[in-house]
Amino acid sequence: MQQDQRKKNSTEMDFFSEYGDANRYKIQEVIGKGSYGVVCSAIDTHTGEKVAIKKIHDIFEHISDAARILREIKLLRLLRHPDIVEIKHIMLPPSRRDFKDIYVVFELMESDLHQVIKANDDLTREHYQFFLYQLLRALKYIHTANVYHRDLKPKNILANANCKLKICDFGLARVAFNDTPSTIFWTDYVATRWYRAPELCGSFFSKYTPAIDIWSIGCIFAEVLTGKPLFPGKNVVHQLDLMTDLLGTPSLDTISLVRNDKARRYLTSMRKKQPVPLAQKFPNADPLALRLLERLLAFDPKDRPTAEEALADPYFKGLARVEREPSCQPITKMEFEFERRRVTKEDVRELIFREILEYHPQLLKDYLNGTERTNFLYPSAVDQFRKQFAHLEENGGKSGPVIPLERKHASLPRYVQVYNCAFKLNPYQRTTESCFLQGPAHCRGSIQQKSQRH
Structure with a gap:
């Protein structure tokens, strides 16, 4: 057979x-x-x-x-x-x-970050730093173009075995033009709940800022650190419970930013919770990484750093370099004129x-x-x-691995090659600056052995 x-x-x-x-x-x-x-x-x-x-x-x-x-x-x-x-x-x-x-x-x-997290339980601190650096570097570029991704999650981040990450799936992204208010109004926000910023909880009709992407990156980074989603809410109320269990109950001023009436009332009536120190939640993590994570996961969007500010954090000392963290020219109205009219x-x-x-x-x-x-x-x-x-x-695509489609909409990048079900990075490898100076191909050769284990 x-x-x-x-x-x-x-x-x-x-x-x-x-x-x-x-x-x-x-x-x-x-x-x-x-x-x-x-x-x-x-x-x-x-x-x-x-x-x-x-x-x-x-x-x-x-x-x-x-x-x-x-x-x-x-x-x-x-x-x-x-x-x-x-x-x-x-x-x-x-x-x-x-x-x-x-x-x-x-x-x-070769794979995506979801598979990398699932299959690698022995990533190093250097992996964590390198992953977050790439994501924030991409986000700086995206946001300076006045684009909000709006659906950042591990499955929308492609990965290679040389630790290179690339953001994909811009099907829900939107462009904010210079003549629009600082908060943008869109009606079809349907991103995955687990990575959705608290100001959007329960709301599909919201005003928001680029800080929504920063929150998502914080959730993704926490998942990289632990191997498990940080806020896997079963519904809106459960999602808010998980957030406040870790971060504490927000101030009334912050609660007022939540657009959904039901979610806002729930937060207002919630018993007072104290924040859990991140060092307790992530006992083996680099203290500098946790300080940055705390900033990324600020309940109030105004307290979250921009991607550019996050790249300047002490956590990236020795890795960050402004000249390889480019900005993008803002996208012009002409490119997305079709969004403003009925087509x-x-x-x-x-x-x-x-x-x-x-x-x-x-x-x-x-x-x-x-x-x-x-x-x-x-x-x-x-x-x-x-x-x-x-x-x-x-014939059902039987000549290779068949990966089921998770989204119903016809977004472009998905799915990617997964050579086997246990996609592994080399756990003894660490990334180096040469990955940025000479590209991913050089990264394979420049990664160094941490130890010799059987």
């Missing part, structure tokens, strides 16, 4: 290789599958890089999903940073006006097509000059990809 399965897998692998995008990409295996489509790992034959090719099908079935995809591919084009996942390429559809699917090529990451399905289709052309410079030039063709008949191998991905969907 096993021999038959291996033979079937081998046949499918041959099929993938033979009928993949012969012009550029050599398909390796299926690494994810869900209601959105299929993800395959592949080799970019032009560069030799490993990539992940994601097909998202029927993107215009629901205009809200199409707008989310448009927002995400636009943001990932504008936010180019070493600690943010990168879109390498988007395949050109055969027709400008009739396409339904898109094929997005990402850099391939039709065809409007969004045209805007997504315009984003795809960013990865095809000559065709973009023709488009801007008004000389582009409606149909593209040159060999792009998109038809081959369509057949291939259809085959993968029909």
Whole structure:
């Protein structure tokens, strides 16, 4: 039976290789599958890089999903940073006006922070510091672009075995423009409760600031330290109980910032709780790490540091360096003008097509000059990809590990390659500054042995 399965897998692998995008990409295996489509790992034959090719099908079935995809591919084009996942390429559809699917090529990451935390119970203090530094460095860049991520959690942070992290999944992100108030008003905040700032508890209709992302980073860092979620609330009330059990009951002024009436009344009527010293909750942690964590988890958003302020914390002494912590130019209104008006399905289709052309410079030039063709008949191998991905969907993606989709919306980056269920970092390795100076490839060679254990 096993021999038959291996033979079937081998046949499918041959099929993938033979009928993949012969012009550029050599398909390796299926690494994810869900209601959105299929993800395959592949080799970019032009560069030799490993990539992940994601097909998202029927993107215009629901205009809200199409707008989310448009927002995400636009943001990932504008936010180019070493600690943010990168879109390498988007395949050109055969027709400008009739396409339904898109094929997005990402850099391939091996796992995500959720898997890293789950599989590694012997991470070092150097790992903790390096992880938090990368996350705050990315957040500084994102926030200086006037972007709020709004859905930071371990599963939205991709990871490699060399300890490199990259933030992904910008489907819920929003841009705050300079002419808007310092607090922003959006109505579809649906991020995971466990990492949601207290001012948002129970509210899907809130005003808030970039401090919501800082709170999420604090929750993630605490989870890295202990291996368990910090505030795994079963509902809003339980969530508030867990927060106040650790942080103590907030002041009445702070409670007034909570938008949800029920949550605000619950906090007001709550018995007085004293904060638990973080050294008691995290007895083996670096005291400097706990001082920073206490700042990140301030109940009042005004008391949380900005990402830039957090990077200047003494915890990062010897690692932080301003010249490699870039800011981003604020994103202009023109890029997200579609968010300010009611758009039709065809409007969004045209805007997504315009984003795809960013990865095809000559065709973009023709488009801007008004000389582009409606149909593209040159060999792009998109038809081959369509057949291939259809085959993968029909066969359940059995040539590789199948990872279930957790979100119903069609967000772009997910899922990533997990080579085995126990994704391990080397527990004897520590990160060094050379990871930043010479990049992740050099990091593997520069990581030093801590001890020799059997």
